[in-house]
Amino acid sequence: MGRTEFSKGDGALPDKVTVFDDDYPGVANLDAALLAALRTAATDAAEDGVKFFVNSGWRSPEYQKRLLREAVIKHGSVEEAARWVATPETSPHVSGNAIDVGFEARAWLATHGARYGLCQIYANEPWHYELRPQAVTDGCPPMYADPSQDPRMRRA
Template identity: 70%
Template sequence: MANLHPDLLRALRSAATDAAGDGVVFRVNSGWRSPRYQSGLLRDAVVKYGSAAEAARWVATPATSPHVAAVAVDLGFDARAWLSEHGAAYGLCRIYANEPWHFELRPEAQDRGCPPLYPDPTNDPRMRR
């Protein structure tokens, strides 16, 4: 969990502590990514999905990735199931319908709840920079 935004790290630790009381162990499969690593993921996705447009449904550019910005994590199954129910209380929200593992720091969710899901990243205005 190196290089994560301190607020995200605090929220994750708090949620993980509370989830442990329910017998849930948090596993972070991916956190902060360097721009170079994100570029490699995007190149691989273009090959896998056959086009840059289709790859964009799954992998952001280094300039737009919330992982590069250190405000997103990809979580294991137990953690994501628990956060899908309790995440807003910690400011941790799913953002994309097609990525149930991807959670981002959204502190305003503590008061307003998590925002509606985008179908995929191509519908997220932040990805159009």
């Protein structure tokens, strides 16, 4: 959604970009610790024949605003859109702290992600992962049903 309407500089990614493709700001602008964990996990996953494709990573505030506007149109209200898309001020994508991965990577991370501190945060978004370093020893925290339940998403 909205992928082709934005430039590489906004964080838009073409198909088949991996966590190793630093030529794309959507990858290069991710938080360094998140990116390091993803690259370690992707290297290990490659031994299982799994490649980590990135559907979305870092996004510019403008890109995030557009995604939110499109979600409001699609879902019919701001409240319903909030179940899927955060505001630019609250989005972990805008801060570089979240990644949306492809199908093979999400299946692999669902089983192995905690070992790298990579956790699915929302039950309704199996593609969305964030770094939770404590997960390495304690396991991933319980998921929120959707972003609207995440206290970080509430506007001040």
